[in-house]
Amino acid sequence: MVVSAVLRVGISAALVATFGVFVTASPAMAAPALQLPFPCGQKWQLDTWQHAPALDMVKEPDQHGTDGATLIAPAAGTVNQSFYHSNAGNVIQIDHGGGYYTTYLHLGYRAVSVGARVQMGTTIGKVGATGPTSNGHPHLHFELGYDRDGNGSASWGYAGSERVRPTFNGVTYGTANGQTWNNVTSRNCGATGFQAPAMMRDDGDGTMTIYRWSSTGSSFARASDYTSGGWTMANTGDLVASGDVDADGRDDIVAAYQNG
Numbered sequence: 222m223v224v225s226a227v228l229r230v231g232i233s234a235a236l237v238a239t240f241g242v243f244v245t246a247s248p249a250m251a252a253p254a255l256q257l258p259f260p261c262g263q264k265w266q267l268d269t270w271q272h273a274p275a276l277d278m279v280k281e282p283d284q285h286g287t288d289g290a291t292l293i294a295p296a297a298g299t300v301n302q303s304f305y306h307s308n309a310g311n312v313i314q315i316d317h318g319g320g321y322y323t324t325y326l327h328l329g330y331r332a333v334s335v336g337a338r339v340q341m342g343t344t345i346g347k348v349g350a351t352g353p354t355s356n357g358h359p360h361l362h363f364e365l366g367y368d369r370d371g372n373g374s375a376s377w378g379y380a381g382s383e384r385v386r387p388t389f390n391g392v393t394y395g396t397a398n399g400q401t402w403n404n405v406t407s408r409n410c411g412a413t414g415f416q417a418p419a420m421m422r423d424d425g426d427g428t429m430t431i432y433r434w435s436s437t438g439s440s441f442a443r444a445s446d447y448t449s450g451g452w453t454m455a456n457t458g459d460l461v462a463s464g465d466v467d468a469d470g471r472d473d474i475v476a477a478y479q480n481g
């Protein structure tokens with residue numbers, strides 16, 4: 222069963238009424254809701270050093286596992302840069318829409334090419350120490366950029382570039398030089414958790430089925446049949462409600478991940 226357009230509107234309104242989150246009419250007005258670019262549950266140390274708002278990231282504890290760590294997209298978007306830069310090594314930039322871009326330097330491996338569509342959680346590469354400005358020290362240099370001059374990308378890598386403070390899971394980082402955040406836990410939980418809003422509904426196929434709000438925020442899309450591993454309430458602040466939100470006569474379960 223496909224959710225009709227009329228029902229989509231009803232569901233959207235219900236979610237806004239219930240949770241007041243996530244569904245915005247003007248994507249250009251706000252930076253994308255980012256999660257850390259690492260798999261769910263991993264803990265990373267974030268440092269601005271002398272290049273706020275850019276962040277250097279190493280894996281906790283004690284940087285073990287930083288080199289070769291899997292890098293995943295922090296939000297949906299389209300890859301607009303993927304190349305080897307003579308100073309920064311392997312570089313990827315993702316266009317998240319609304320003028321916002323994320324940039325990744327020193328990668329050991331690039332898994333995506335220009336034009337690739339990614340969803341939050343899509344693997345895009347591996348952390349490494351490429352390029353002379355990595356100083357041979359494995360870490361991720363991360364920047365959120367805003368394309369102020371409207372040329373179709375965000376400049377990066379130097380003071381005065383278009384980089385801006387990133388917000389991960391509702392917390393803003395990179396506010397000043399010399400800052401360190403320890404044990405920042407990734408809530409980039411992708412297909413193994415749920416990204417809000419999500420709905421579990423009996424669509425008549427004989428199993429409960431998980432629908433997720435699409436990353437572009439336009440509709441619910443069928444994600445997968447329910448399994449115990451695919452629907453977890455993992456954290457304080459996650460929200461859940463039940464009721465017949467799509468008015469098909471069968472109860473649904475709706476959940477949202479409290480994103481700051």
Ligand SMILES: [Zn+2]
Pocket residue numbers: 272275276277361362363
């Ligand atoms: Zn750096």
